Amino acid sequence: MEGTNPVNKKLAAALSGGAVLVLALSGCSSDDSSDKLNSWAKQVCDAVQPQAKKIEAANAAIQKQTSDNSTPAEVQKTDAQAFQDMSDAYKAIGTAVTKAGAPDVDNGQKKQQDAVKELNGISTQYGSLQKQVADLDTKDQAKFADGLKDIATELDKLSKSGNDALKTLEEGDVGKAMAEQQSCKSASTPGSATTG
Numbered sequence: 001m002e003g004t005n006p007v008n009k010k011l012a013a014a015l016s017g018g019a020v021l022v023l024a025l026s027g028c029s030s031d032d033s034s035d036k037l038n039s040w041a042k043q044v045c046d047a048v049q050p051q052a053k054k055i056e057a058a059n060a061a062i063q064k065q066t067s068d069n070s071t072p073a074e075v076q077k078t079d080a081q082a083f084q085d086m087s088d089a090y091k092a093i094g095t096a097v098t099k100a101g102a103p104d105v106d107n108g109q110k111k112q113q114d115a116v117k118e119l120n121g122i123s124t125q126y127g128s129l130q131k132q133v134a135d136l137d138t139k140d141q142a143k144f145a146d147g148l149k150d151i152a153t154e155l156d157k158l159s160k161s162g163n164d165a166l167k168t169l170e171e172g173d174v175g176k177a178m179a180e181q182q183s184c185k186s187a188s189t190p191g192s193a194t195t196g
Contacts, residue, residue, distance in 0.1 A: 034173075036104040041177035045184035047096030051089040058082035058089075072138035075148070083130035087123045094119035103174045111174075114165035125158050
C-alpha cells in the first residue's frame with residue numbers, strides 16, 4: 001500500500017487549501033451596516049453555514065483516509081464522495097447567493113453575479129474531479145497513484161484560483177454585515193479563522 005499514501009497526503013494538503021474558499025465567506029471586522037444589508041448577510045450566512053460544515057466533513061474524510069493504510073478502492077470511494085459533497089456544497093452556496101439577490105452596495109448586482117458564477121465554476125470543477133477519481137483503475141496500484149497525482153495537481157490549482165469574486169463581494173460594508181452574523185462567525189473553523 002506504499003504507493004498511494006504519499007499521494008494521498010498531497011491530495012489532503014491540496015484540499016485543505018480549498019477550504020479557505022468557504023472561510024472567505026465568514027467575514028472579517030465588525031461595524032454597523034444598513035438593515036437591508038444585514039438581512040442580506042443573514043440570509044447568505046445562514047445558508048453558507050451547513051455547506052461549510054459539509055465541505056469541512058469532506059476534507060476530514062479525505063484526510064482520515066490518507067492517514068490509515070487504505071486500499072485504492074477505499075481511497076477512491078471516499079475521495080469520489082468527498083468531491084461530490086464539495087461540488088454540491090459550492091452549488092448550494094451559489095444558489096443561496098442568487099436567492100439573496102444583490103447586496104445593497106455599489107455594483108452589488110455585478111458583485112453578486114460574479115460570485116455566483118465563480119461558486120458554480122468551483123462546483124463544476126469538483127464535479128469533474130469526482131468523475132476523474134471514479135474512473136481511476138484501482139486494480140493497478142501504479143496507475144492509481146499516477147491518477148491521484150494528477151487529481152492532486154488539479155486540486156492545488158483549484159485551491160489557489162477562484163475566490164477573487166467572493167473577495168470582491170465581501171469587500172467593505174458587505175463584509176462588515178457578514179461579520180456581524182452569528183452563523184458566519186460559526187462557519188469559520190478554529191485554527192483557520194480569518195481575521196481582518
